[in-house]
Amino acid sequence: MSYYEFGICPYDKTHRIMLFRMPKHIVKCEKNYRGPPLKICKYNATHRVLDMEEHLKECPYYLRTIDNHAVQIALTSRIAPIQEDGNDANTPL
Structure with missing residues (x-):
């Protein structure tokens, strides 16, 4: 059981990320985005x-x-x- 809220990465819908980690993840994931x-x-x-x-x-x-x-x-x-x-x-x- 997790106490953190999760969000979906806007660049890859298969990525489920803890919201407090989302800013760092987005910067990383944006580099590989081709859409x-x-x-x-x-x-x-x-x-x-x-x-x-x-x-x-x-x-x-x-x-x-x-x-x-x-x-x-x-x-x-x-x-x-x-x-x-x-x-x-x-x-x-």
């Missing part, structure tokens, strides 16, 4: 795919980034609270 060029996901460099648009629909790292970005937009666009003395929080004292 169509794969694009590198900018949200996780171990993701190598043919169709980036399709990949981004399912990529958990991309989806997490979008969620975080939405939160940041919500925080920056909120209205500052009004102080009890009647002055707006944005006006200097």
